[in-house]
Amino acid sequence: MNNAKQIKHLYARAGFGIRFEDLHDKQNWSVKKGVRKLLQASERVEQLNAVTENIDLRPKPYRDQTEEERRIINLDRNRQERALNDAWIKQMSNTEAQLREKMTLFWHNHFACNVGNSYYQQELNNIQRANALGNFKTMLLQVSQTPAMLQFLNNQQNQKNRPNENFARELMELFTLGRGHYTEQDVKESARAFTGWAYSGKDGTYKFNNNTHDNGTKTFLGKTANYCGEDILNIITDNKQTATYICTKLYRYFVNEVPDDARVAQMADVFYKANYEIKPLLEHFFSAEWFYEDKNIGNLVKSPVEFLVGLNRQFYIDYQNPDVLMQFQRALGQVLFRPPNVAGWPGGRSWIDSSSLMYRMKIPSTILNAGLIDFTGKATPEDEAYLASQRKQQLNVVNRVKATANWDKFLKDIPAKTTHQEIAQFMLEPTLNKAAIDEVTKPGDLKTIVIQVVSTPEYQLC
Structure with missing residues (x-):
């Protein structure tokens, strides 16, 4: 059976397209075999290693730097940014692990982060790549504790008696539940739970600072206890709305800009029952007949x-x-x-x-x-x-x-x-x-x- 149309569509969505030689070899594959082969090709994790120096860890404070030293640091920052950008474009352009890179691109936009430190950006990107086909809960915790995200969403400044709500708000609004599924009080209470989450300015690693953590009782999404940040993440992922929110975004990314509520609900069931394992979810919709319906082919604008x-x-x-x-x-x-x-x-x-x-x-x-x-x-x-x-x-x-x-x-x-x-x-x-x-x-x-x-x-x- 010639499945060229379905295989071509699968590679257009789960990867970055297919070449003539590849389609010629694969056109008689079943859809399930195509999905299996894409997943197998993406098992290996190829981490980016374009940036090897953390410029932020240079010992001299900014105020003590000369104009020339500042100029050199800015040149180094620009060089690192170009090197990182080029390395990822090349990896996407050459890798056999197309699905892993396509999913890394999805998570790169889902956990959007923009800081001027390419070393931290690379670290965040590699965490997204390592977990791209793994477990969402694992990735959520690891991403939340990266210097890039802690810096970008101001959790460095989130301390007891002076809580900063930025990370807590975006965590729920953009990363997990979606707007309308939490209250302003939930934001305030969860911000208290994330006090003390920070990274070391000396070596750039995550550290929990108990001295700045609020150890008081918090009430979050109807539950009350002396919560810390990990507890908040668990309560959020226990809520099936998180699975629905992620699946809605994946549907728009891979299937159709207009979500089909019934299909999204099916996807959310699979995702939630699999304890947020990403691979079974991808296998579910890439193998579904509805993924290959004419209305879902050639209908998405390439980024x-x-x-x-x-x-x-x-x-x-x-x-x-x-x-x-x-x-x-x-x-x-x-x-x-x-x-x-x-x-x-x-x-x-x-x-x-x-x-x-x-x-x-x-x-x-x-x-x-x-x-x-x-x-x-x-x-x-x-x-x-x-x-x-x-x-x-x-x-x-x-x-x-x-x-x-x-x-x-x-x-x-x-x-x-x-x-x-x-x-x-x-x-x-x-x-x-x-x-x-x-x-x-x-x-x-x-x-x-x-x-x-x-x-x-x-x-x-x-």
């Missing part, structure tokens, strides 16, 4: 990172200047490790507006063909002048972008006798419309046709 990584994987792109990838991220509105706020990137249709869509549609030709538009037919003298200017512009693009696609490998992967229309349908998730069919069936060389296909609005969907 900028998914778009760039998908291009990298499909065309084996090598960037000699990694800064260009950060520039693309900035222009498209998603710089890794720099979410806009604690709620993260809103995602979905908000990724696209008129200017970002035009920019997205230009990026493939910029990378794959140095921005040059191919003209067919005999050129007039006026065209010759235009083409000469285009060639000069192309040289400028090549020098600036410094990216090379492995066209030989890409074209070699395409099975013999594949029509232009079949290639276009493979490259795009939505069903081809008549305009697209007319465009790709025109005479032209294969490379030009492929660049046209990945420069369409439809290519922005997965």
Whole structure:
């Protein structure tokens, strides 16, 4: 049985897309085998190790630094930020553990965090990666105790008699229960339970400071005791609303922007009964017939990172200047490790507006063909002048972008006798419309046709 459509959809969602050679090998797999193989490929954890020095642990206080010392530290911070960003993009672009990286990207936005310390950001990202397919409760505790999150949500300042409610509020509103499932009093009481949660300024490790912890009785979500932070996390995850909240976000991320309450309820049952183990939940909905319904195919907008990584994987792109990838991220509105706020990137249709869509549609030709538009037919003298200017512009693009696609490998992967229309349908998730069919069936060389296909609005969907 040829399951090419389902396998292609599975890899578009559970990974960053599938290549011709891979689909040719996998098109006769059952969906269950595809899910099993994706999970097996993601068993290994490949931690990022781009940042090896914690600049915040330099001993000299900021006020005692000279202008030159501050300048050097800022240069080091920028260098570390670029190195970390580049390392993760490369890992997503090259790894066989696609599902683990796709889930790490989900948790990266779920536990959105933006601090100027790349060492702490890397640590948080590696915790999300290690637990991405593991247990949500384990990850929740570990994430909550990272220097990055304690710093970002001000729990360093959360002390008895002077509670800071920021972490307690975002924990419930954005990480677990969702708005409307707790009271302001619950925020106040849980903030007291998290007093004393801090990290050491000397070595950057988590420590519990009993001297600043409020040991008084707290009442939280209807229960009363002398709670500490771990107790609050347990009470929150005992509440099935947490499973429902997480599953709603996963449904929007993997299935459809409009949640189906009945499907989400099924997912929440699986997740809650599995004691928040993530793998059984993924197996449940990736294997469900409804995941492969036409209404759930080609209906999600790729995030900028998914778009760039998908291009990298499909065309084996090598960037000699990694800064260009950060520039693309900035222009498209998603710089890794720099979410806009604690709620993260809103995602979905908000990724696209008129200017970002035009920019997205230009990026493939910029990378794959140095921005040059191919003209067919005999050129007039006026065209010759235009083409000469285009060639000069192309040289400028090549020098600036410094990216090379492995066209030989890409074209070699395409099975013999594949029509232009079949290639276009493979490259795009939505069903081809008549305009697209007319465009790709025109005479032209294969490379030009492929660049046209990945420069369409439809290519922005997965």
